[in-house]
Amino acid sequence: MIDINTRCIVDILDSRDAKDVATWLKAYANLKVIVRDGSISFKAAIDISHPKAIQVNDRFHMLKNLIKALKKAIQRLIVGRIEIPLTSEEAKQRYMYLTELTRKRKNT
Numbered sequence: 634m635i636d637i638n639t640r641c642i643v644d645i646l647d648s649r650d651a652k653d654v655a656t657w658l659k660a661y662a663n664l665k666v667i668v669r670d671g672s673i674s675f676k677a678a679i680d681i682s683h684p685k686a687i688q689v690n691d692r693f694h695m696l697k698n699l700i701k702a703l704k705k706a707i708q709r710l711i712v713g714r715i716e717i718p719l720t721s722e723e724a725k726q727r728y729m730y731l732t733e734l735t736r737k738r739k740n741t
Contacts, residue, residue: 637668654678670694 634643634657646657655678658664666687669675671694679688690698719725 637666649674651675651677651681655681658682671698 634646635641636643644657646654648654649672651674654675658667658678659682664683664686666689667679667683668689668691669679670691676688679686719728
């Protein structure tokens with residue numbers, strides 16, 4: 634457990650069990666805001682020991698989940714292949730030549 638104001642370790646618990654964590658948390662009656670990861674057992678422990686406390690996701694897990702959600706959204710929005718238009722006749726001929734070479738290599 635870490636004090637978010639001082640960023641110092643307060644204690645290291647041997648268990649993640651909700652009852653054990655709740656018992657430990659009850660020793661700190663003045664807690665109003667508790668930062669935690671997404672653990673269901675920590676949520677349950679806070680609900681038991683400090684039902685009126687505000688529970689906040691920790692920064693690491695919040696950013697991790699945000700990046701995951703953004704990645705999924707971007708993948709849905711962007712098509713698999715983006716066609717880049719060829720602007721010159723020479724570029725078109727080079728493209729056709731390379732495409733034909735690729736096909737021949739696949740067939741042999």
